[in-house]
Amino acid sequence: MQTIRVETPSAKYEVVTGSGLLAELAPRIERVVRRLPRRVFVMTSPEIWALWGKKFLQSFDEAPVALFLPPGEQHKTLKSAERLLREMVRANGDRGSLLIAFGGGIVGDVGGFVAATFMRGINYVQVPTTFLAQVDSSVGGKVGVNLPEGKNLVGNFLQPRAVFADIGVLGTLPDRELHAGLMESVKAGFIRDRSLVRFMEENSEEILQRDPKALERVIAASIRMKADVVRHDERESGLRMILNFGHTVGHALEAATRYKAMLHGEAVGWGMVAALALARRRGTITGSQMERMEKLIYRYGPLPKLKVSAALVMAATGSDKKNVGGVRRFVLPLGIGEAGVVEDVTAAEVEAAVKYMLVRARTEGK
Ligand SMILES: NC(=O)c1ccc[n+]([C@@H]2O[C@H](COP(=O)([O-])OP(=O)(O)OC[C@H]3O[C@@H](n4cnc5c(N)ncnc54)[C@H](O)[C@@H]3O)[C@@H](O)[C@H]2O)c1
Ligand SMILES: [Zn+2]
Numbered sequence: 359m360q361t362i363r364v365e366t367p368s369a370k371y372e373v374v375t376g377s378g379l380l381a382e383l384a385p386r387i388e389r390v391v392r393r394l395p396r397r398v399f400v401m402t403s404p405e406i407w408a409l410w411g412k413k414f415l416q417s418f419d420e421a422p423v424a425l426f427l428p429p430g431e432q433h434k435t436l437k438s439a440e441r442l443l444r445e446m447v448r449a450n451g452d453r454g455s456l457l458i459a460f461g462g463g464i465v466g467d468v469g470g471f472v473a474a475t476f477m478r479g480i481n482y483v484q485v486p487t488t489f490l491a492q493v494d495s496s497v498g499g500k501v502g503v504n505l506p507e508g509k510n511l512v513g514n515f516l517q518p519r520a521v522f523a524d525i526g527v528l529g530t531l532p533d534r535e536l537h538a539g540l541m542e543s544v545k546a547g548f549i550r551d552r553s554l555v556r557f558m559e560e561n562s563e564e565i566l567q568r569d570p571k572a573l574e575r576v577i578a579a580s581i582r583m584k585a586d587v588v589r590h591d592e593r594e595s596g597l598r599m600i601l602n603f604g605h606t607v608g609h610a611l612e613a614a615t616r617y618k619a620m621l622h623g624e625a626v627g628w629g630m631v632a633a634l635a636l637a638r639r640r641g642t643i644t645g646s647q648m649e650r651m652e653k654l655i656y657r658y659g660p661l662p663k664l665k666v667s668a669a670l671v672m673a674a675t676g677s678d679k680k681n682v683g684g685v686r687r688f689v690l691p692l693g694i695g696e697a698g699v700v701e702d703v704t705a706a707e708v709e710a711a712v713k714y715m716l717v718r719a720r721t722e723g724k
Contacts, residue, residue: 360578364497364585366592369517373497373585375577377570379524380410380485384417387458387483390520395454398422399446401469402460403429406487409530414460414485422458423449427465431617434464434504436512442472453477459518462488462535463495463622467510470501474516484521488531489539490623492523493546493580498588509609509617515593523577525570538623540565540658541604545630546580548651549603550587552695554579555654562657600697603689604630607712610674614666627661628715635714636707637690640700647694656722663723664716671712672705 359376459469473482484496502513547554564572608629686703
């Protein structure tokens with residue numbers, strides 16, 4: 359069991375990770391909020407509830423009111439949020455109510471958004487069930503939903519009161535989801551934690567076989583990295599941007615394939631390859647560092663083959679909402695374990711990087 363403290367200007371809370379947390383949720387939450395309110399909600403999805411609902415309920419004297427969000431990005435909408443908010447009103451939720459978001463990143467983002475808006479904001483706790491949600495989306499307080507025009511265009515920052523990441527629930531996670539989530543840990547190592555990179559190089563077998571101790575080490579280090587960045591920059595005005603390493607091209611790939619061809623982490627895996635190519639050309643990493651970093655990305659693959667043209671990916675990078683005022687902002691590694699933001703990347707540099715990625719996808723994509 360490991361506890362990581364997150365401190366931002368707006369909140370202080372603990373992220374706990376380890377095995378067996380799910381069966382002890384109620385007392386652990388009570389330790390944070392003193393006593394459970396009259397109305398506790400759990401937002402989850404039907405399959406997660408079928409797999410883990412019984413264990414979730416084990417520690418509660420009175421069962422929380424369950425709110426269901428069907429799986430899939432297409433349900434991360436204002437319409438779903440409205441339906442869930444109305445269910446909460448009808449179930450006599452009030453300003454003192456607590457919401458527990460129990461699921462992957464989608465449930466976490468929608469759950470946090472609903473908590474941030476219900477009666478102008480109620481307490482919420484994250485109980486993430488995917489690897490990605492455990493190492494990334496449940497920490498940091500970004501909550502929101504999609505619009506038909508694009509992903510995550512509506513939302514807010516609201517930090518949870520606590521995060522409980524139980525490694526046991528990862529036991530039912532499909533392999534593909536685990537591998538994709540691990541890309542965010544690879545990213546965490548590359549941008550801010552050399553020792554995590556080394557650990558992931560030396561223990562890939564244990565990690566991929568879901569050895570609980572190895573997973574705990576990777577999850578805790580990834581959360582620690584994110585917590586440290588968010589502590590310095592809660593609202594992404596500076597340092598927090600480094601978390602977008604691999605994401606400019608990653609988001610472009612997701613958009614260019616209409617969010618259907620690959621998982622977010624897989625797109626980020628390829629996006630990191632492109633960013634490494636750009637960094638290599640600028641000389642912020644050496645050839646042997648690049649080789650080592652690419653090898654680690656593929657070790658946690660397989661990444662999917664890419665059926666997009668460079669032109670399509672380029673067009674999609676232009677619309678990346680993270681490019682403020684048309685400036686081609688890019689996060690580049692500075693060696694292994696450090697990263698920085700550059701603002702003057704040219705279209706030609708991005709194009710060369712994208713082309714490198716597409717060439718590599720021909721041999722490394724599965
Ligand atoms: N808020 C943030 O800072 C942040 C950061 C990164 C990503 N995100 C968001 O997270 C979302 C992606 O999250 P995700 O990758 O967790 O996907 P997800 O929430 O769609 O979950 C993936 C799939 O795994 C299933 N699942 C979840 N837990 C399971 C378990 N324990 N066993 C078996 N199946 C399980 C889900 O039902 C779903 O089908 C995106 O919407 C993205 O925008 C947010
Ligand atoms: Zn990401």
